[in-house]
Structure formats: C-alpha cells, structure tokens
Amino acid sequence: MNCNEIKDMLSLYMDDELNESEKLMVEKHIQSCDKCRKELEEYKDIKNLLQSLPEEEPPEGYCNRLHEKLLKEKSLKRTNRRWVKYGSIAAAFVLIFAVYAISNMGMGRGSKSENINYDMAATEAPQEDAGEPSPDYNQSDGRSAGKESTAIGYMSDEAKENSMLMTTAMPEKRKMKIIKTGTFVSQTENYDEFVNDLISKVSSLEGYIEENNTSVHNVHDNRELKYGNLKIRIPQEHFYEFVNYLEESSEVFNKNIKETDATKEYYEKDNRVKNLEIQEEHLRELFDKAQTVEETLLIENELRRVRTEIDSLNISLKDIDDRASMSTINLDIEEVLPTNFTLANKDSLWERSKEGFINTVNIIIEIGENLIISIISLAPILIPIIIVFIIVIFRIKKHRKNKL
Template sequence: MNCNEFNEKISLYIDNQLNDMQKKEFEQHLNSCDKCKNDYKQMVQILEFARDCEQEELPSNYKATLREKLEECQRNNVKKKRINWKKYSAIAAGLLVIVTSVSLLSSSDMKQYDEAENKSSYEYGTMDSNANQAADEAPKSIAPNTKKFEISPNSVATNDSIQEKYGLEKRRKVIENANLSLEVDNFDKTTSDIVIYVEKSGGFIESSNEQIRTTSRGKTKYGDMVIRIPSDQFRHTLTYIKTLGQINGSESATNDITGSYMDVDSEVKNLKIQEERLREVLKKAEKVEDILKIEDELKRIRTEINQKIGRLKNWDDLVDLSTIYINIEQRQYSDEYIKPENDNMWSKAKRGFVQNINKIIVALQNIIIVVISNLPTIIVIMILILIIYLIYKKFRK
C-alpha cells in the first residue's frame, strides 16, 4: 500500500469499514511510514475535537433567508443575461451597411453585364453565315472525241489538302462591333479626346457628324462617330470611352467567321487549281469549239475567284479593325432655368441649393430602393443573428 491509498482509506479505517486484509495492510503501512502516521493522528484529533464541540441550532428563519438569497442570486443572473440591444443593434447596422454597399456595387456590375449580354450586331454589310458551295467543276471533257483533255476530279484539292499544302491560317477570325450612347458635359472636348486616343491606338475615324438642337433651355450639340480600331485595342478603347461621360446605352457583338473564312479560302484555292488545269487543257486544244468553251469556263472561274477574294479581304478588314459606333449628346442640366442673365452671388447660391436638394432626393430614393430590394437578405441575416444569439445563450447556461 502506498501513501495515496493510505490517505484514501483513513476515514474507512476509523469508521471500521475495512475488511481484515485491508486493515492488516493499512496497519503495516501506518507502522512503517512516519508521514502517514502523522496524518492519521491529525485526522483522529480533528474527529475528537469535532465530537467535543457543542452543536448550535439553526435560526428559526434559516430556510426563508436562504430561499430569499437564492432568489436574489437568480434575479442578478437574469439581469446579467439580458440582451445587450445596443451591441446587437450596432452589429445589425454594420451588416446593413455592408449589404447595401455590396448591392450597389453588384447592381452596377450587373447592369454593365446585362448590357454586354443583350448585344446586337452592327456590321457594314450583310455577310453570309455559311460560305457558298464550291463552283461547279469544269466539264470532264470538252468534246466527246477529246478524252485526252479530261480533267480528273481527283485533281481538285479538298479542304484538308489545301490546308496542308498552303498552310491555311489557323488563327480564329472574329469580328467585334460595339454601339455606345454617351452623355457628356462638353461635346467638343469629348470628340477631340476620342480622336486623339483613336489615332494613338493605331485606328482612324471613319465618319463623324455634328448637329445643334434648339430647346426651351437653349442650344445643345449632338452627333455620331464611327471609329475603326485595331482588334487588340477594342476592349481598352471601349473602357476609355465609357469614362468620358454617362453611358445611356451600350451594346456589343462578336461574330466568329472562322469556319466560313476557311471554306471560302479553300474554294479559292480549288478554283485556282481548276483554272491552272484548264489553261493546260487550253494549250493542247485544237478545235475552235473546244477553245471557246475552255475560255468561257476560265472567265467564269476567274470572276468567281475575284468575288471570293474580295469577300476574304473585306472579312480581313473587319477582323483586323473593330468598329465602334458612338452617339454623343451634350448634357443639359435640369436646373438651368434658374440661371439669370447677370450671374451674381445670390443666383449661384440658389443654383447650388437646388442642386443639393436634388442630390439629397436622389440619394434618399436610391437608399429606399436598395433597402426594399434587399429586404429578403436583411431578414435572413437578422434571423441568423437571432439563431446565433439563442445558441450562444443556451451554451452559456
């Protein structure tokens, strides 16, 4: 038996609750360990002192007093656990500000995203979505008795062979267009800035016009511009133009013509091969009738080649230089009617007052719109806060 076991069994030994074997082990350790012997003597002295003490009776109102003290402690605990509404109100206000800010930012981004999604195509001319079928093959024979002049169908290259032989360009052919409606403070300065930026970017102004509109508030300028910009500067140019004023409308479109371009390019190469074969046949032809037929076929093939090459050049131009249509209108302020002929201190103060009132009204309208539109989110957040508080309260108990 060790000292710890001895200390645990002191009370049992004194109360005579140990069996014979346990008593024997207890007594052996008691006789061999001085420290435990002193502990045992102290325990015996304490018990003897407690027996000699007189017992005092409890006060008559002990139970009532104890109950009152317990109830008072319980009331104090309830007061401590009351909800700190100031703290939670501050948290809720902070969350409301965060949600409002995020909603304003996301609504602005979504507006630009929707404008980009609802795009329409603005192109210079109508382009075929699919290339025309290849021209009819040249006659297999010029005349029944001239079989030596036949042109084999195998001599006409397929798309794959043309691509392998001539190394058809694999870069995708994408035509990009955009249409912007811009409201600005200074029409002349805006158009000048656009011209400078476009020229620095390697583009040019294809067309522009300027007109003056007369209203009850005075004269204002408006006009249109069509700019051609290198395709790699298309997005940067759009972003720059949008910073020059207020965007009232924005549309953009992309048209991938890679498949059609490859088809037409292959057709051109096939037609050139046919043209070359026919020229060889023409050199060997002897009959006038055969010569005339071959020359007519050559003329038809050359015309078709020129048409298809013109289409490819037009596509290359549209791919290399993107097109942006811009409608620009100079802004007319709603408070211009208060401007007198002789502008003085009081008129300036009045105009500033009107402008500030208008800004406050617009700001309040925006706040009400944001709060109402985000009301479901706010309710969900408040419910989550309540659930978190109840869980916290439960675990704290």
C-alpha cells in the first residue's frame, strides 16, 4: 500500500477500528516510512492535547437558542419544498390542459386528412382485387374515421407524456457492489515455472500480486521442494477466467469461492455521508453567525465530530469500491515430485514359486529364532515355574499311590 492509503487509515488505526490484517499492514508500513510515522506521532500529540483541554460549559440558554435556529431553518426549507411541490402539480395540470385544447382544435381537420388516406389506400390496392368494386367511403364515414384517428393520436401523445414523466420520476439504477473472493490449494511439479506463468497471466488480466511468500518445505535428492502463499488481486470481470486458468495449470485440491453483496451497506453509508455533509453545511452557517466564544467552541466541536464521521465513512466506501472492483484470491501452492509409473517384468512361474518357497522357509526360520530368543530371555522365570510344576505333579502321583 502507498503512503496516501496509509494516511487515510491512520485515524482509524488510532481509534482501534481496523481489523488485524489492516493493523499489521499499517504497522509494517510505519516501521519503514519515516514520513507516515512522523504524521502518526503528530496525530497522537494533537489527540493528547485535545484530551487535555478542559471541557467548556455552553452559556446559559445557548442550547435553546441553537434548537430554535435549527427549527426555523427546517420550517423555511419545508415551506419552500411545499411551494415547489404545489407549483409542479399546477404546471402539470396546465400542460395537460394545453395538450387537450390543441388536440380538440385539430379534430376538424381530421376528416379531410383521413379521406385522403382512404383514397390513397384504395389506389394502392393489390392487383388481384382490381376487378372487385372498391368500397364507397362517404363523407360521414370520413368524419367518423377522422375522429377515431384524432382520438388515437391524442391518447398516444398522453401515453408518451405519462411514460416520460414516469421515466423522470424513476430513481437512478444503482450499481451492484459484489465482492468476490476465492481460496485455492493446489500442487505443481515445477514451482518457479508455475509462479512465473502466473505472474504473466495476472499482468495480462490487469491485476497484481499483493503478497508473495515462498519457503522450502522439503528436500529430496538435493532438490528443494517449495511452498508458496500468494494474495492476488484480479479485476472483477476477469475473476472466473483466472479461476479456470488455475484449474487448468495446476492440480487444485481445495477450492472455495464466495460472493458478498455489499450494495445495501454501500448506499446506506453513501446516503449517510450526504446527510452529514448537509448537516456540516448548516453548522458552518451557524458558525459564521456565532456571536460569543462559547458558541463558536460548541459549533466547532460539533463540526469536528461530523467531519470525522464523514472521513470514516468515505474510507469505508473506498474500501468497498476497491474490493468490489478488484476481487481477491488467496492461493496456497505446493511443489511435489513427479510421479513415475513403470511396469516391472513378470518372472516365470518357476522363479516365482522358488521365491515364495524361500520366503516361507525364511519366515519359519525367523519365527524359530524369535521363539528360542524368547525362551532364553524368559529362562530365569520359566525354570522355577517348571521345577515347581514337576514337584507338584510328583506329589500328586505319590498321593494317589498311597491311597491305592
């Protein structure tokens, strides 16, 4: 981010209204930019100075006088709007009456023009109907047709006028503010080549790479396997074109696309800005009319509050404009080794049988060796147990013989 964008965010940074990522960007920029760091320190000094100022009480009766002035301004504007409203309605009625009068004045000429039209129509009849008698249009028919034509023409003019008024009254169509974001996890066999091609593709789509972090995550046969995290900004109209490019140029394992409609939030803040600007203008008028120091200070504090809120809303509007015009793609790319598939030659039946027999014998030998090792290892325990077992059996046999 450049210095102008950071300066716009300094006030929000001081008020702790930025998210974690924006805070980190501001702090990182301040560490490397002496100019922005100096401006931040000046803001802090001004804030500390303003906080140290004692609060001044407004003069007695000032709030009532200010409230009365605002009510007067509001009533004057309401009266002006009422006159404009009623004047517009009266002008509309005059216009409709004039159109109606003009149309009635032209009704007498309708029969003549209509007779001419019918005569021309009879002259231009198809050739196959030339043998049939043409209809005889008398004067009364011409008059009735003329009245019908004039009425149709009047209705079409009125319809056109109504449609024109409706078009003027319709609000301007708002532009949608859709914020597109995407998160992808993919693998490639050649990291450097993929990143270079990716940078070229981003440039061709009039985008840019906001962040590019690369590290080595593994080493195999003296080859470094890299891992990268990229934050890419792409114009909204090229978002899905770039998504298709990623899926074609790498193996995508995870994909998450999100579209957020910020239209309502944007225009609510925009209307809030417009209302605050009107309020600021009224406060400046009152500031010019202030007669005492107390009144001046009170209005000045209110102006400062309104201007701070306007600046904050404008920064938020710029942020929405930026995210809506330039979509954001977070890409995690991992370099992997190419997979080689080779078919081994199958051995003959005799060789496989021989190999199986040898493996079985080796397993039996290994089991025997492990058993012998286990017996020898447990000898200090097994020998006393065997001796006791033999003695018990011998006594049991001797006891049975004595009973017999």
